[in-house]
């Protein structure tokens with residue numbers, strides 16, 4: 001489609017996905033109106049409220065490159081080479097994510113990233129409206145009503161297409177569900193999270209290794225810490241809602257300190273304001289959102305967390321949302337109607353979103369419970385050897401998801417086969433010396449074709 005005069009695309013939510021999509025569509029020449037319920041973070045500071053920083057991977061970086069945003073974002077990104085696992089006995093070990101520094105992930109600040117993307121969207125010609133919260137939608141007359149919560153003023157906005165980038169609690173999704181059955185299912189994880197801060201060291205530097213994602217795995221619960229450009233770390237405690245420990249039993253700052261003294265002693269030394277952080281930062285819920293459909297013919301479509309919120313354990317929610325942006329912009333450019341574009345977008349992205357939602361749930365178990373197991377470490381070592389022996393055919397799971405852009409669905413299917421191969425080959429042995437390489441090589445060639453990175 002070529003943008004016609006007077007045609008207007010209205011995007012609800014100018015968070016991470018909304019801002020990037022706004023930039024991509026404005027660059028195609030569309031009249032784009034972005035409506036964000038919060039104030040302009042460039043003037044008022046970023047009012048985030050959750051996950052201060054995020055892991056950016058190749059899928060997200062590719063999308064940023066499409067909008068010429070990668071360079072600006074990467075200026076403040078901190079490289080993470082692997083997981084620094086902090087064992088219960090106080091020792092630590094780095095488990096690299098990839099083969100070398102070309103295979104890493106990046107910690108980016110949510111507020112900075114959002115501000116950069118808003119600037120790029122505006123420079124591309126998108127119109128930004130802050131303090132503008134979607135209230136109701138009349139899909140028949142294609143009009144949306146937005147409220148300014150500072151004074152209650154309402155504005156009616158006409159749209160040709162309405163795009164929901166308004167996050168997991170999407171109001172547009174609720175409006176669509178009132179006129180069509182979207183088949184919505186929300187599956188709470190039963191675990192939640194709370195954020196804490198490791199400030200800079202007295203000399204202004206980082207207190208612990210900066211180029212790593214730190215993990216304190218403790219079975220049913222764990223802490224992680226991601227570095228920030230300003231030499232701090234954001235620590236996130238993930239824990240069941242109920243149990244011992246659980247957010248129902250660890251409620252007060254004193255109870256939090258007791259938990260950290262017992263299970264995260266080396267982390268506690270780094271968090272001088274534990275009690276204040278505990279009180280200041282709310283408990284965040286985690287859930288997976290599934291929908292049977294994302295669009296209402298050519299009138300409205302959902303994307304990002306609004307369509308497929310996931311648990312954060314693969315660090316892919318934003319990366320996936322950014323892939324959505326590129327896909328949706330491409331389908332809008334290539335189709336002959338919004339209806340065809342939204343349908344093609346959904347066909348392409350829904351199976352992939354479901355695959356990463358599944359992998360994100362699996363990764364929680366791996367991070368909190370497996371990264372310090374001997375059989376896990378043996379399988380991981382074997383994975384790296386097979387990667388060398390079968391280059392392009394056996395590609396580690398993490399690499400397919402994180403360093404490549406093959407569809408998530410393909411990564412998921414191949415990972416299942418590979419996991420089975422790893423399990424079979426390491427069953428009952430304690431060292432790679434005991435592997436029967438001829439048999440294993442034959443199985444790899446039999447069950448895995450060569451991976452086409454362009455697929």
Ligand SMILES: Cc1cc2nc3c(=O)[nH]c(=O)nc-3n(C[C@H](O)[C@H](O)[C@H](O)COP(=O)(O)OP(=O)(O)OC[C@H]3O[C@@H](n4cnc5c(N)ncnc54)[C@H](O)[C@@H]3O)c2cc1C
Pocket residue numbers: 012013014015016017018035036037038050051053054055056132133134135165166167168169170171172193236284303304305306312314315316317318319320321
């Ligand atoms: C603890 C945690 C850690 C995470 N870590 C990672 C990570 O490491 N890597 C990664 O890739 N992903 C991560 N994620 C996931 C990531 O945060 C989301 O997938 C991403 O923010 C989705 O972007 P979005 O634009 O779809 O939604 P959001 O970022 O939620 O943006 C939605 C926007 O819409 C606005 N809005 C909401 N309602 C309205 C309304 N009615 N009217 C107007 N505007 C509205 C909101 O104010 C917001 O600005 C993490 C998530 C959590 C919770």
